[in-house]
Amino acid sequence: MYIAQAYKGLTESWRYVVGILAVFFCWQILGGVPLIAALVLKADSISVLASGDLGAMAKVLGTNPFLFYMLLMFAIGLLSLFVFVKFVHKQSITQLTTSRKRIDWGRIAWAFGLWTVISTLFIIIDIQLSPEDYVFNFKLEPFLVLAVIAIVMIPIQTSMEEYYMRGYLMQGLGVMAKNRWLPLLVTSLLFGLAHLFNPEVEKLGYGILVYYIGTGFFLGILTLMDEGLELSLGFHAANNLTAALLVTADWTAFQTDSLYLDVSEPVFGWDVLIPVFAIYPILLFIFSRKYKWNNWKERLTGKVPSKELFLAEHTDETTLPENP
Known part of the structure; x- marks a missing residue:
């Protein structure tokens, strides 16, 4: 059981509260220091920093x-x-x-490859159907720099979100609540x-949150049904990497030197909901x-066993860390 793997470490509630914070x-704070420092070193950038406008920041520093x-x-x-989990x-x-027993890299690669192919096909089809909405934006040197940054860093970005959420x-949440449905619900909403x-929320309105929350549920279901993060790690990395390399717009979180620029006027419509209500169920x-x-109900809503029961059935307790 994936959630119960936490029992192989120290699981007091205070450790999770301190760890989350x-x-x-x-x-969000220490990680933002290099960005803030880079902006401060640029002339007239303080007002841009204070505005929180990502597009303006990208223009000041350069997109890459x-x-x-x-x-x-x-x-x-x-x-x-990783440091907190290992040492605390x-x-x-x-x-x-x-x-x-080991991280299944094959699962990560399969989910990554499947969604890369599907999402790329969707983008190509949309460009063919609505060519007036796209401008070919390819510039060799900026794109090559983007490719290096994206291929190295975006899987780290998506892994952080997956490992944290x-x-x-x-x-x-699972070992504290002793069930599966609460952590699925809470992490998906968060x-x-x-x-x-x-x-994107500012441009399309709060309705776009249906997509984000729905994606959270999809990734959470993947994790609980497959008893691990591998599939969600692969899917999430593919989703963000294809978006960064293939299409960008001046109103999205990713401001990149991608192959195409979406110049259409953003509108919240049925196409935003298709992934949640059609594509994700097919992928599942x-x-x-x-x-x-199998046993979907138990895996998604069932109980998490007590620490004592789980360790008695799965682990030699003499190999576990001592609680100081």
Whole structure:
């Protein structure tokens, strides 16, 4: 059981409360110091910084440097999370990642490849159907720099979100609540609300949160049904990487030198909801057939066993960390 892997470390509630706050501080505050410093060093950038306008910041620094500094925040956050889990919870990164004995890199690669192909096809089809909405934006040198930054840093960014939400928070809430449905619900809502200040929300309205929260539920279901983060890690990385490299717009969170620029007027419509109510269910069906998932109700809403019962059945307690 994925959530119960937390029992192989130290699981007192105070450790999770401190960890959630400490990692968030490292991620959002300490992680933002390099970006702030870079902006402060630019002339007339204080007002831009105070405005919080991501587009203006990207113009001040340049799109590729701005993207790097933004993604660096997630790298600092992920490092702080791993350090906290290892030294405070005495839990291995493998146990934070999966219920399997080893991280299944094949699962990560399969989910990454599947969604890369599908999302790329969707983008190509949309460009063919609505060519007036896109401008070919390819510039060799900026694109090559973008590709290096994106390929290296975006999987780190998406991994931070997955390990923090579907990993640390889901395990912590699960062992405290002793069930699966509460961590699924809470982490999915938090994932959606975490995007509340994205520029997409300002342009499209609060209805776009249905997409973000729905995506949170999809990734949470992947995690609980597959008893690990591997599929959600692969899917999330593919989703953000294809978006960064293929299409950008001046009203999105990612401001990049991508292949195409979307110049259409953003409107919240049915196309925003298609992934949540059509594509994600189809993907869950595909994953369920490939990995032979069963007992959906128990895996998504069932109880998490007590620490004593789980350790008695799964672990030699003499190998566990001592609680100081």
